[in-house]
Amino acid sequence: MSKPVIGFAGMTHLGINSAAAAAGQGAETVCFDTDATVIAQLKSGKLSIVEPGLPELLEQNNSRITYTAESGDLKRCGVVYISADVPTDDQGQSDLSGIRSLIDTVAAGLGRAAILVILCQVPPGFTRSLSLPKERLYYQVETLIFGRAVERAMYPERFIVGCAEPGRSLPQALQDFLSVFGCSILPMRYESAELAKISINCCLVASVTVANTLAELSERIGADWSEIVPALKLDKRIGPQAYLSPGLGLAGGNLERDLATVLRFSEATGSEVGLIESFVKSSRHRRDWVLRTLHTEVLAANPQAVIGVLGLAYKENTHSTKNSPSLALIAQLKPWRLRVHDPVVQASAAGHPEAAGCVTALEAAQGVDVLVIMTPWPSFRDLKADQLARAMTGRTIIDPYRVLDGKAVVAAGLNYFTLGAPPFRTAGRGTHA
Amino acid sequence: MLDHLNVRPAKPTRVVIIGAGGFVGGAIRKQLDADGVTTLPLSRQELDLLADGSSAKLKGLLRATDSVVMVSAIAPAKTVSMLMQNLKMAETVCAALADREIAHLVYISSDAVYVDDANPVTERSACAPSTIHGMMHAARELMLKSSTEAPVAMLRPTLIYGAADPHNGYGPNRFRRQAAKGEPIAIFGEGEERRDHVLVDDVANITASVLAHRSAGALNVVTGVSTSFHDIAQIIAKQYGVQVASQPRPGPRAHLLHRFFDITDCHKAFPTFHYTPLAEGLERARTASS
Incomplete structure (x- = not known):
């Protein structure tokens, strides 16, 4: 059986890095964006983003990559990822109109058996709300880190895949593509996968908030947080990769978006979120x-x-x-x-x-x-x-x-x-x- | 946080100061006079907010272009009776404002509106007063805000000190008067409670800036530096050459042991303004009172 062709719609930071990794793992890859200027730049080898290792990875795998502004070129793909940015406002609220429009464009030109995977950061309930055949619709958690995007895309820790019915096997094309990366694949309900992404970020924010809170105390009582961190990382319950570096609050937009999403869902459902409110308050305090x-x-x-x-x-x-x-x-x-x-x-x-x-x-x-x-x-x-x-x-x-x-x-x-x-x-x- | 309706400061047409005869109101008047701002100072002699007809009288004085500073209060409000009198005074002002358009309202409130365990206190801390005095200010804030269409600024000063302070409460003002008489400064226990103390001149300065920017919202008028009563007593004792004496507390220790403030909002609202350091302010108060 031939390897599926993998498409990426939306040449964002996420889209370019994910496409480069797919090509790097040997997949024939189609990079699509509705903006012809973006595609022209990529074809000419110009990158509008800075990411260590990305230019080299793209160049090494150039023969497997097609750049296009024509959605019809996605028709030959077995799997197409939606990798657009979901913009947020100052309160961390997502504007989903752009991604909905892109999904409509891409879905109209998909092959009959092609799988559509939402790779963007969307709120729980979004994927199921789409009027598309659910047996061909999936959501996949992205864990992009700016500055380490290539490493994260090439060597993921696991794949978290949201499905309409997690008890059923993944479609062959998606299973074949993901298996190449050699990590665990965790199928779960759409809503669980969408919330898993938020859960990961909340855990990271919790670690950062602990670091920021105790770093401030260190400043005032004569302790040095940098001396404490190694002791924490050697504790197996905390771990060597824990986010324990103090910083100036949350930045970048994605973590803030997830906190805002939890707060919004809490308002709608009545769940208790005092902890999340504390994260927001602490971040605001440390930023200044x-x-x-x-x-x-x-x-x-x-x-x-x-x-x-x-x-x-x-x-x-x-x-x-x-x-x-x-x-x-x-x-x-x-x-x-x-x-x-x-x-x-x-x-x-x-x-x-x-x-x-x-x-x-x-x-x-x-x-x-x-x-x-x-x-x-x-x-x-x-x-x-x-x-x-x-x-x-x-x-x-x-x-x-x-x-x-x-x-x-x-x-x-x-x-x-x-x-x-x-x-x-x-x-x-x-x-x- | 304050929003400035005037991005660049501009002189208010006229500032009506309700409570101009008091410690804080007098300082605000003095600052505005120094800035060349036209004022209509109203002390209790000109306008007794508890007297019959005072609302109509105030309404008759107000113009649509006026900025109004409401600083009049019977403070600290310690009893239910004082609470009700203060609310009655506010009701008088509210009734006048409801019928009269003005340009801007500034209310001199208090940090007592905040919940006790809010350390560090910011303008976003919960308003959940634990004292009658704090509840009085919280209620007056709401009353005034709901009585006018004009932009409203709530200024929430912490413990204010200065030569003309009439209250003689435990802290810089009482310590200075004890020292001026050559008496040892009496602190309770170890005097370890750390609080923020703001010079009345700084309260007046911030108020003038808020008027000039026609600001709306809330701002804590606090220095961001909390000092123990012990350390304050030591500074004043050194100024006057007296001793500090520890005394048993007259009752149980205050429910609020320490209070700290985060003054980031002040840095953002008035970047070039900086509070007078405590030692310098105490020296100014000493000079002014001698």
Whole structure:
């Protein structure tokens, strides 16, 4: 029996990475998008996203990949994944109109036996609500992580597949394709699979919230959260991969979307969700850690301070700025002059009238009173504390993600503030170093 | 959180201050005068909110372009009778506002409206007062908000100190007066309770900014720094050269041991404003009262 052709509709971050992985596993792959410009870019080898290993994976498997803006080209596919983005508003509410439209377009041109799989993040009940033959309609949980998307797509931990009737075997084409990846396949009801995706994210948020809560306490009682984390990871009940790095609240949009979905379903069903509300509250509180530190440590005493900001993307190794803590911070710094640098994102994304874009991180530090490292790009780790001390006018570095070596920063004569540890000051109150 | 209807600050046409003769109202008036803002200060002499006909009198004074600051209160409200008197005063203002269009209303409320275990308190903390004083302010907030179509700002200051404070409650004001008389400053037990204390000048400053921005919503008027009564006593003792003496508590320890605030909303609403540090504020109060 020949291998099924696999289609992906929606050349999003999720769609491109998933398609590249399918091709990488040997499947003939059709990449479809309704936007001909997107397809033209992909054909020419230009990627609008940043993802380590993706250009290489696409190039290596180019012979197995067809890019097209014609939905009719999906007719030869045995399995077609819907991989569009589902946009959210400021409250994390999904706008499903785009994905519904795409499903209509794709379904109209499918082969008679083809399987349609919803790969996007949709609320429970969405898949069953579609007016499509249920024996050919599936939902599959995606666990994309920006910056690690290729690794996650090529080597998934398991496949979670939502079905109309989980007791029945998966269609041969879908079973054959998924089996190539060599991991467990977990069929379950549509609603269970849709909620499984949300459940995974809620567990991750729980870990992050624990880390953020106890990191803040560490800052205030003289503990260092980074010393505690290894002890937790060696506990088998917690595990080495646990999300225990403190951060500036939730960002990126997907986790926030799932929390909003749970809250909305709770409102409609009366289930108790105090815990989820606490996650949201904690995230909001931690997001403003840098703003509070800036005001307390610098701006209260120096109203004319010039602020250097390193990083605009919402996390390292991505171009995405959705819900970026850096942009959220910059929005609150309108009265001050800024010098900004990001290895990928243009300074214009800052949307600040007094933000000077800088080509290098060190250039952004030149003459500033305080330097804030808002995205932990690997290249920032190469910055030398003594170089920063010479470049800066002021003496304060705020480095929430601990990109720099705090002790080296203090040794260079600078004050250092990071998540999970008391302030490192060169002199004065509560010196940590 | 506050929303500024005036993105750029603009002088209000006129500010009517109800309660201008009091500690906080007087400071607000002084600040607005210094800013060159036209005011109509109303103390109890000009407008007794508990007197018959006061609602009609207030209505007659108000213009559609007025900003109104309601700061008048019998505080702290400790008894049911005081609660009802305060509500009656608010009812008078509400009746006037219901019949008169105004441009903006600012109510000086209190952090007592918040639930006791809200640490750190933010503007989104639950309003669930545990005291009559807190319930009084929570009720007045709702009464006033439902009586006008104008944008309304609720300012919720914490413990206010300053040279002209009339209450002499346990804390900076009483400590300063004890020290000024050369007496040891008396703290209860170890004085370990940590609270936030705000200088009355800062309350006035924030109020003026809220008026200039025609802001709507809620804002806590708090410094974000909580200090123990012991440490406050030590600062004042040093200023006056007196001792601090520990005394047994007159009763059980207060139900609220510590209270902390997260002032992120203030940083966002007024980025260039920063509160007077406690030691500096206490020194200002000492200078002003000497």
